[in-house]
Amino acid sequence: MENKNDTQPISEETVSVAEPTPETVSEEDFSQFDNEAEAAKEQAARDAQAEADKELPPDPNALLEVRHLKKYFTLKKTFLGKTLSELRAVDDVSFKLYPGETLGIVGESGCGKTTMGRTILKLHQPTGGQIFFNGQDITDYTTKQMHRPMIQPSLDNASIATLNRPLRTQMQIIFQDPYSSLPPRSPVGEIIAEAVKVHNIVPPDQVKDYVLSVMSQCGLLDYYYERYPHEFSGGQRQRICIARALAVKPSLVVCDEPVSALDVSIQAQIINLLKKLQEEMNLTYLFISHDLSVVKHISDRIGVMYLGSMVEFGSKESIFANPLHPYTQALFSAVPVPDPDAKMNRILLGGDIPSPANPPKGCKFHTRCPKAKEICKHIAPVYKEYEEGHFAACHLYPQD
Numbered sequence: 001m002e003n004k005n006d007t008q009p010i011s012e013e014t015v016s017v018a019e020p021t022p023e024t025v026s027e028e029d030f031s032q033f034d035n036e037a038e039a040a041k042e043q044a045a046r047d048a049q050a051e052a053d054k055e056l057p058p059d060p061n062a063l064l065e066v067r068h069l070k071k072y073f074t075l076k077k078t079f080l081g082k083t084l085s086e087l088r089a090v091d092d093v094s095f096k097l098y099p100g101e102t103l104g105i106v107g108e109s110g111c112g113k114t115t116m117g118r119t120i121l122k123l124h125q126p127t128g129g130q131i132f133f134n135g136q137d138i139t140d141y142t143t144k145q146m147h148r149p150m151i152q153p154s155l156d157n158a159s160i161a162t163l164n165r166p167l168r169t170q171m172q173i174i175f176q177d178p179y180s181s182l183p184p185r186s187p188v189g190e191i192i193a194e195a196v197k198v199h200n201i202v203p204p205d206q207v208k209d210y211v212l213s214v215m216s217q218c219g220l221l222d223y224y225y226e227r228y229p230h231e232f233s234g235g236q237r238q239r240i241c242i243a244r245a246l247a248v249k250p251s252l253v254v255c256d257e258p259v260s261a262l263d264v265s266i267q268a269q270i271i272n273l274l275k276k277l278q279e280e281m282n283l284t285y286l287f288i289s290h291d292l293s294v295v296k297h298i299s300d301r302i303g304v305m306y307l308g309s310m311v312e313f314g315s316k317e318s319i320f321a322n323p324l325h326p327y328t329q330a331l332f333s334a335v336p337v338p339d340p341d342a343k344m345n346r347i348l349l350g351g352d353i354p355s356p357a358n359p360p361k362g363c364k365f366h367t368r369c370p371k372a373k374e375i376c377k378h379i380a381p382v383y384k385e386y387e388e389g390h391f392a393a394c395h396l397y398p399q400d
């Protein structure tokens with residue numbers, strides 16, 4: 001099969017004609033195929049690639065760089081501590097995130113979005129791979145190191161003030177549920193001030209004024225300072241959570257389904273607030289959501305996850321205009337169109353989502369894919385760049 005130039009845009013025509021190579025792929029070719037051996041071979045190749053990539057310097061322009069990230073949870077151990085079974089929640093995910101941008105992460109429940117976000121923030125220790133933040137390899141940082149200032153001699157004076165603070169302040173998370181993520185017995189002002197004091201964000205005599213200014217930025221009135229979280233609605237509580245996260249002046253914020261627990265009428269207000277704050281504070285967002293309309297509104301680039309793996313990644317425009325992976329095509333076919341006359345060609349996926357503890361061999365999506373071929377059951381597709389910045393892993397496209 002002809003190998004397309006990777007940098008050339010993929011048109012509808014070039015994509016739709018790409019098929020698995022029929023001359024080499026047929027039912028018979030796989031009748032004697034050893035799936036276990038193939039899986040072991042693929043794993044060895046992935047491990048070798050991860051090892052080779054460790055030699056590469058981090059991208060100096062990326063705020064966050066994730067390489068071959070893995071987070072496996074042990075499900076069963078022997079008496080001596082040997083792992084008998086594990087769940088691959090995040091399995092070999094790589095991407096870069098640049099200052100000021102929003103990367104939307106989408107995928108069905110259980111595909112590993114939250115685990116990936118938490119592992120990047122070092123709330124979980126990664127099983128493998130590398131995490132670079134501002135060019136520094138933080139993969140093996142302990143909780144203690146996350147609370148120490150980052151020493152970066154290369155920084156200019158202006159950057160030192162903001163970037164030589166503990167990493168924990170520079171990377172924050174906003175959770176899905178604003179009800180359970182706020183301590184019920186502390187007033188709002190105290191909740192927001194706590195980390196400000198711990199990390200000496202401003203001198204002690206300026207804490208109250210500073211907290212009030214952050215509250216105001218987040219649309220919270222001054223008199224809320226003395227009030228308790230239970231006195232507020234979901235939307236206001238999420239504003240409090242946002243103020244608490246932003247009060248320590250982070251540069252990266254993981255937003256984990258920040259509006260999915262809120263009424264639809266409030267969701268837009270919170271999304272618009274996040275966008276406004278991003279501009280004012282030059283924030284970089286990793287925005288996790290299963291709501292594609294929200295992701296489309298807020299993201300610059302989008303990553304689509306399935307069973308712990310990134311199956312497609314690209315700019316919002318390229319992914320919405322030309323989704324390559326059948327899973328992305330199915331997900332996006334469910335996004336409502338604001339035109340009442342437009343026909344929805346919704347692609348319904350059959351079958352249950354397989355368990356990440358026992359993912360299907362070959363392409364993990366083959367058990368539900370409407371376009372699956374025989375090869376998909378046996379050989380995992382290569383994750384490749386098909387147009388500039390647009391990656392996908394699917395046998396429908398050239399693999400070499």
Ligand SMILES: Nc1ncnc2c1ncn2[C@@H]1O[C@H](COP(=O)(O)OP(=O)(O)OP(=O)(O)O)[C@@H](O)[C@H]1O
Nearest residue numbers: 073087089108109110111112113114115116290356
């Ligand atoms: N601490 C843990 N121990 C064992 N398994 C876990 C743990 N945390 C998550 N998992 C499993 O890892 C997989 C990924 O979970 P995760 O919460 O990251 O998914 P998600 O994409 O965020 O889902 P949702 O959209 O429902 O929030 C799931 O199968 C989940 O059961």
Ligand code: SF4
Nearest residue numbers: 363366369376394395
């Ligand atoms: S099963 Fe996987 S590799 Fe095969 S067509 Fe579907 S998405 Fe592509």
Ligand SMILES: [Mg+2]
Nearest residue numbers: 113114115256
């Ligand atoms: Mg989640």
